[in-house]
Amino acid sequence: MASPVTTRAIPLLDLRRQFDPIRDEVMCEVERVIESQRFILGEDVERFERNFAAYCGAAHAIGCASGTDALELALLALDIGPSDEVLTVPYSFFATAGAILAVGAKPVFVDVEPDTFNLDVTKLEAALAAHPNVKAILPVHLYGACADMDAILAAAGSIPVIEDAAQSHGAEYKGRRAGSIGKNGCFSFFPTKNLGAFGDGGALTTNDESIAKKLRALRVHGSIAKYIHQWPGKNSRLDTLQAAVLNVKLRYLDAWSEGRQRNAGLYRQHLANVILPHPAPYQTRHIYNQFVIRVPKRDELKAWLAEQGVGTEIYYPCPLHLQPALANFGFKEGAFPISEQLSRETLALPIFAEATEEEIQTVAELIVSF
Numbered sequence: 319m320a321s322p323v324t325t326r327a328i329p330l331l332d333l334r335r336q337f338d339p340i341r342d343e344v345m346c347e348v349e350r351v352i353e354s355q356r357f358i359l360g361e362d363v364e365r366f367e368r369n370f371a372a373y374c375g376a377a378h379a380i381g382c383a384s385g386t387d388a389l390e391l392a393l394l395a396l397d398i399g400p401s402d403e404v405l406t407v408p409y410s411f412f413a414t415a416g417a418i419l420a421v422g423a424k425p426v427f428v429d430v431e432p433d434t435f436n437l438d439v440t441k442l443e444a445a446l447a448a449h450p451n452v453k454a455i456l457p458v459h460l461y462g463a464c465a466d467m468d469a470i471l472a473a474a475g476s477i478p479v480i481e482d483a484a485q486s487h488g489a490e491y492k493g494r495r496a497g498s499i500g501k502n503g504c505f506s507f508f509p510t511k512n513l514g515a516f517g518d519g520g521a522l523t524t525n526d527e528s529i530a531k532k533l534r535a536l537r538v539h540g541s542i543a544k545y546i547h548q549w550p551g552k553n554s555r556l557d558t559l560q561a562a563v564l565n566v567k568l569r570y571l572d573a574w575s576e577g578r579q580r581n582a583g584l585y586r587q588h589l590a591n592v593i594l595p596h597p598a599p600y601q602t603r604h605i606y607n608q609f610v611i612r613v614p615k616r617d618e619l620k621a622w623l624a625e626q627g628v629g630t631e632i633y634y635p636c637p638l639h640l641q642p643a644l645a646n647f648g649f650k651e652g653a654f655p656i657s658e659q660l661s662r663e664t665l666a667l668p669i670f671a672e673a674t675e676e677e678i679q680t681v682a683e684l685i686v687s688f
Contacts, residue, residue, distance in 0.1 A: 328668055328677045330629035331510055335672035336574070340566060347562040357558045366561040367521070369568055370505075373488065375498040376523035378530035381556025382537050385484040385506025388520040389417035389456070391554060392480045392502040395532045398423050398453050405445060406456040406482075407437050408637040408649075409657035413506075414458055414482055415638045424647065426452055427639050429654040434598050435460045435610070435664075438656070439469035446473060457500075458482040461633070462512070462578075462607035463597055464491035467499045480504060484520075487513045488575055490603035497523035502533075507564060512578070512607050513571050515560040577671025578606035581678050585609060585667065588682030593663075608633055609669035611685075616665050619688055626684050631666045 337344070351362060363381050371379035382388050398404060400422035406414055408427040418425045428445045431438045437457045446452055455474050457465040462485055471479055479500035483489070486496040487505060497503020507519035524530050532549075535542050540551025582604070586594060593612035597604045610633065613619050620630050637657040639649035651658065667681055 327627040328629065328673070328681060330631050330666065330668050331670050332672060333509060333514070336670070340570065343566045344563055347566055348559060351559050351562045359555055360558050362558045362565065363556050363561040366556070366565050366568070369565060370521055371523060373495070373568060373571070374503060374523045375495040376503065377525045378523065378527065380522045380524075380530060380533045380537065381561060382520045382522065383554040383556065384518045385504060385508065385520040386413040386417060387537075387552065387554040388484075388504035388506070388522045389413060389480070389482060390420050391533055391536050391552065392504055392522055393417060393421045393423065393454065394536055394549070394551070395502070395529050396454055396478055396480075401451065402453040403449050403451040404454045404456055405442075405449065405452045406638075407458055407460075407657070408639040408654045409435060409634065409660055410458045410460060410482065410638060411484070411634065412638065412641060412643075413484070414456065415641070415644065418456070419643070423453070424451075425638070425644070427649070427654055429656045430460075430660070432656050432660070433596065434463060434465070434601070435595075435660060436463070436465035437470065439466050439473065442470065442473045446477070452477060454501075455479045456482055458484075459486035459489055459496050461595065461610055462486050462489050462605040463595070463601045464489050464496055466598070466600055467491050467494075468600070471500070478502075484508075485511065485607035486605060487511065488571060488603065489601070489605045492600050493602050498525065501526065502529065507560065512575055512605055513564065513567055516563050517557070517560060519556050519560040519564065520554075521556065574671040575603075575605040578609075578669050579604070581669050581671070581673055582606050582609055584675060584678040585669075585682055588679055589685060592685060606669050608666040610664045610666050612660070612663040613665060613685075614663060616663050619685065620665055622688055623681075623684060628681055628684060629668060633664065633666050635661055637661050 367379040481500040481503040483496040484506035489496040503523040507515040536551040540549030
C-alpha cells in the first residue's frame with residue numbers, strides 16, 4: 319500500500335523534548351534537595367501538596383508513593399475490606415481493580431460507554447440494586463476526560479465516590495476539576511502522565527478534612543504521632559525529590575495540556591473518516607493523556623505504523639474482568655461487551671505537546687493511507 323514516508327521516527331511520547339527547555343529549573347531544585355540531605359516529606363512535599371490542591375480546586379492534597387497506592391489508601395480511609403464490594407469499570411489500567419483486591423474487597427463491574435470510554439451511567443442503578451454490599455464507587459476519568467459525575471453521585475446516594483483521576487490532571491467536568499468532586503481524587507505522577515515525576519509518585523485530593531487527616535496517617539504506617547499507630551496503614555510517601563520536580567513541572571502543566579488539545583484538533587482535521595474521541599458536553603476540559611482512535615484492523619494498523627517509524631500503544635488489550643488475577647471471581651467473556659470491543663479496536667497515537675504539526679499530519683496521512 320502506498321504511503322507517505324516519515325523522515326524520522328515519530329515516537330508515542332518524547333519526554334526529552336519536554337525536559338530540555340526546563341532542565342536548568344529542574345536540576346536547580348534537584349541539587350538543592352540533595353544538598354539539604356532531607357529526602358522524606360518536609361517543606362517540598364508540603365508545598366507541592368498545597369499547589370496541587372489549589373490546581374485541582376480541592377481543599378487538601380496528600381502525596382503518596384504512586385497512583386496505585388492512592389487508590390488503595392482511598393479505600394483504606396473508608397474502612398473498606400473483606401466482604402465489601404467496590405463498583406468500577408472493566409476498561410482501565412489494572413491498578414483500578416488491583417487496589418480493590420489489595421484491601422480484600424470484591425470488584426463489581428459496570429460496562430463503559432462506547433464514545434467516552436467511561437462508566438455507562440445508564441447501567442449504574444441496576445448494578446447497585448443487584449449488589450447491596452457496594453461500599454464505594456470508583457469511576458475512572460479515562461484518557462484525560464471526566465466521567466459523568468452528577469449522574470454517578472445521584473445514583474450513589476450515600477455511597478462514597480472515589481475518582482480515579484490517574485490520567486486526568488486538570489480535566490474538568492462542567493467546569494469543576496477532576497479530584498474535587500467525589501470523596502477523594504486519586505492521581506498518578508508516573509513519568510508518562512501529563513504531570514509526570516522522575517519516577518513513581520501519586521497523590522490524593524479531598525475536601526473532607528477528617529479524611530485528609532486519616533490519609534496523612536495511613537501513608538506513614540497509620541501513625542498519628544511518632545511510634546503511635548492508629549491503623550495498619552502503608553509506607554507510601556511522595557519522595558521529596560519527586561515533589562521538588564513536580565513543583566517545577568506543575569507551572570507548565572496548563573501549557574502542555576493546551577499543546578495536547580491543539581494536536582487533538584489537528585488529528586480531527588485530518589482523520590475525518592476514523593472513529594475519534596469526541597468529548598461529551600459535560601467534559602468541558604479534555605487534557606488528552608492519550609488520543610485514542612477506534613479501528614477494526616487495529617493490530618494490523620499498529621504493526622504497519624511501526625514499520626513507518628510511528629510509535630503507538632494499546633490501552634488496554636485485555637479488560638479487567640478477563641485478567642488472570644480475577645479468574646476466581648468467575649467473570650466470563652461477553653459479560654461486558656463494550657469493554658471487550660474497545661480492547662480489540664482502540665489505538666493510542668502520538669499526542670504529546672511538543673509533537674509538531676508536521677508530525678501529527680504525517681501520522682494522520684499514514685492512517686488514511688492504510
